[in-house]
Amino acid sequence: MKTDDLERQLRSALRETLDQEAGPDPAWAESPAARRVAALDRNRRRWPLRLLAVAAVIGAAGGAALLTGAPHQPAAYSNGRIAYTVLHADPAGGDPDTDIWLTALDEQPRRVIGSDTDGVDQACPAFSPDGRRLAYGSVEGLWSATDTAIAHWPDYRNSALVIADVADDGTVVDRLTVDVGDGVPLPCPVWSPDGGQLAFGVPLTSPINPERSGQGSAVWILRQADRHVTVIPDLLATDLEWSPDGSVLAIAGGPETDSGGRVRNGLLDPRLYLYEPSTGTLRTLDAPTRVSGLTWSPDGERIVYARSQPSDDSRLTLYIIDAETGQQEVLTSAYGAVHGIGPVWSPDGKTIAYQRSFSGERHEVVLVTPDDRSAQTGLAKEVVMPTERTTADGSSLELWPWRVTWSPDGKSLLYVAWTYPNGRSGAGTVEKTVMAAVPTDPKAPAVILANDVLAYDSDDTMRVPIQIWGRLPSN
């Protein structure tokens, strides 16, 4: 047989046979992949929650200092600078690089941590409660898992937590580096309200990295003064947040489970853990199960958490629980979410923001008022943030955020979002990514703070704060 004939017959035979084949899962919604993806995203979307939590903590901690005898009063602050992570694509086709940038409403964006040639990825910026320090994670090898080994864990090296000083002019100088080790993603720290401690998860194994095996995930708490690290072992955290008075670290997560196959199904019975650093005790609240994201109320009395449905873990419901008594109530009806911030309390304690699926990966932001309920349903009243906004020059644009945090003054939300220049979303329209300050007042103009924010968004670190609005240090 001639080669040309064989090639022709091969083409014909392959098309005639393979084109008749249809796999068993043509519908995305019912596919195993969709369920896996939903589980991945539930973990990821809790990072920005934590950012907002930091903002809330900032307010509460400052309030404690100012209002002696009323340590839990929430307080809003003036808005300072914004730190965010940017992923720089290499135009030459090499590995991308992630660095940390600063900007403000009256400043141009500038890179303050990292460079194109440092070979290190920096991400997860977190302003200290006083706005004078910036903690972040750094790691090498983030991009070492090439496409040929796409399902494998990157060869992480030199993972470290770094604390830097932020001068009044925005200059950032590293002050303290704490090695976390090799083989783990970069840490994403959460400041305690007094600024003395930082907590972060160390996911040695993770439900979102199914190829990984073994145990050893932990939560680390770093005490800045003497660099002492407390390790809470055998706990894979999907969300962390300090109580506003700093006495308790709330952790959503649990011990890991191994399904026995090559696919891990996630955490075994994820719950709400409360750790008290002063006594070293770790306890769980009985009622909450299937917990993902959490947020403390700024007065420290209540926690709102997202709970997945037993039959469909892509459907979430927000619950509110009294941290002291454990009594809980339903806040929202069930909603779907692929991206989003989960529940995050506003600095003034009046509103909780979350994101829910609108269409596909486009999500809308919903503001709920936990203390203003519907007489008919008993659920919290909701306001949906409009997706179409105007800017100061009168132009209109759609904003579909996948990460949202609060401003310290509680008047705006900080979006990293897709937008569609020159028209609406639709076929043939290529989205841009922007960071925008979006006032909760729907009539107030949105402000585009940075364009082409190709934000770092890795599954490996589970919850990645890619933008955080710090308070004004002099405030």
Add this chain to the structure above:
Amino acid sequence: MVFRLEIADFGAFYERTYDTAYRTALGIIREPALAADVTQEAYVAAYRHRHRYRGDAPSTAWLHRIVVNQSLAALRRRRPIQPVRDISPWMAPDPAGGSVARMVLIQALDVLPARQRAAVILRYYHDYDYATVARILNTTPTNVGAMLSRALDRLKDALEPEPGAVAEAGR
């Protein structure tokens, strides 16, 4: 997050591309159940790594690269495929009686090593050029040409066995 519009709505991307992804896996793996599992794994991997899709190639080629890699990895984890001498179970019944030559040709793909079979699927089913096949298989276009040439020679041997020739089991 650097993915383009065509994969921004991942559910729509899945439904638009599922059939060709599954058929690619099936062509390489040759077992429907495992091919379906691998296809699902491939979409999860694609979703996790979609920020690495830089838009410098069609999204389907990017997806097929993941499917091929997942398929080859799955085959490495299991026993080698033995050459079959009956009609391949993934072939749909041919109500018209079918072309025996076509069935034999499809069966003969089993004699190829998995990587060569992947090259054949990419080249002769998807009609990718050598450069694209090379990117997907992480090799050079020259090597793709050599790989396909060897694959065709093997297929010829399998279809027209010479006396004493023994088909080598592919993996």
